Amino acid sequence: MRRKVRRDDLLGTYVPGRSLLHRCPLALKAVLLLGLCITVMLIRDWQFSLAVLALTALASVVSGLRLHRWAASLRPLLFLVLLLGGYHLIFNGPARAASIVLSLLAVVSLSRLLISTTPLPRLIDGLVWLCTPLSWCGVNTERIGLAVSLMIRSVPWLFGCLGELRDAATARTIRANPVRLVTPATIATVHYAHQTGEALAARGLD
Template sequence: MNSLYVEGDSFLHRLPPGLKLLLLLAVSLALFLTRSPLFLGGAAAAGVLLYASLGIGWRQSWIRLRPILLTIAIVALATLLLESVEDGMVALLRLTTLMLVAAAVTATTPVGAFIDAVTRAALPLEKLGLVRASDIGLAVGLVIRFVPEVISRYQALRTAHQARGLKVRPTTMIVPLIIQTLKSADEIAAAIDARGIRGQKRQRKS
């Protein structure tokens, strides 16, 4: 599988994973507690600078963020048409800033470190008998690893369409993309079962 992590020595790279997750949570709360265009615009500009500081490069950054940016643009346009221009602008700035900060965190944190941080954070809930901390950490890790895989599959399907002289349309891309993604999910689930991870959990319970 591909990974969203990019090796580097930036300030964000050196921060502990747990602290980065807390900062991401704080940014998320701040973004959704205000509707000020000035604040949200400044936050979006700060998000651009933060992501640019990672040294990934504009071309690679565009490849990584393009699918998410297109989704945000669609959501913002729908909000603008159904609600108001102000609501559409607020949605665009909020989601863009959140996407940039989250992308910066995932680009500077290895998946293993993410899993460990999330697992430790979920331990209090496990002590209350609400969840299994290791399950939460594994689920988050798999989601992070699947994002670049889905993007890679989308690009491969797009290239195949262009090679056949077909127009790239969402209606012709979404079905094969979903089928390939579900197939990969089944393969990963089978691999997890083959390693006895679920079986070990059942044994611990008994």
């Protein structure tokens, strides 16, 4: 159960629903959310970023994603937010620090809103369609979609694996030193990669 929560917190997962965002065409939804992300990054005003962040929270609630889930999805950014906020607070002042932190949270929240209201296969299909021009140069766009799909599934697995190793070390009253986790994490990752490769080979993919 813990591992599933970590996956959700890391990248976000699709939450079924019948809201307007769920039923909105992927192209329109992606353009709107990407447009907002670009606008946030260009304006870099803490008040505007705060308004967009509040808007994503409201959209999450309206879409049935629940406010606590929205807040939990931003929790993995806490260390980065503290680091960036502290640096800019010291060297550039509170207004700049608030602008950087809120812009980051707004952009991440917008991207998670897209992931939470769109099934992964639709996202991959949209990416493959977007890469269609590359097929004119001989690029296999289906392989691009497969690679992205594997990355999306593998990264949360890796973080879940690290979490389980840390929990196992804690349960044995061993201090969870990150250096000590490198070897078992590497072995588990290589094993996972071999299993993935064998599964792809069994389906005729190399």
